[in-house]
Amino acid sequence: MDIDKIMQLIDKVDASGITTLTVEEGCLKISIEKSQGQAQAVEGNQVITVPVGIPAPQMQSAAPAEAPAAPVQAAADAGEASAEEENDVFITSPIVGVFYSASGPEEEPFVKVGDTVKKGQIVGIVEAMKLMNEIESDVDGVIEEVLVENAQNVEYGQSLFRVK
16 A cells, blocks of 8 residues: 555545545554544554644733743742752653653543553653653652643653652
8 A cells, every 4th residue: 555545545534524444455443533623644653644634823922920930939949859859760751842741632641640650651652753652660769740831842851750
């Protein structure tokens, strides 16, 4: 099956009222699922996400006049927190992409603050170049802090979770 045929299938699912389509051709199996404005094509263990609509730009409001005082307090808090964090381990992003805390928009997050995690447990997903990359815990421990928001852009090496 060539890429043009796959793209035609994605377009047909997008234009129709169906939400799931699975096609098998020889040893190749492709599943396409549509949910909340996106069509997803699954081939083997890879997930390809194709945006269906272009989101409207979001306007940012001006910061309040008292905003400069917050960094001073944050710096004082950071000094206290750094002593606690010395023994903590950080789970970092192995690639640049978009972080997702759950497998879907309506799903529960893989982990939240206070959850116990085991080495190898999936704690999030980073989407890069339309591929979903599962992020696994490197250690056993307890999630002390989630350092990124769902659907936030992340950089290579950026800390995602603090684990104690």
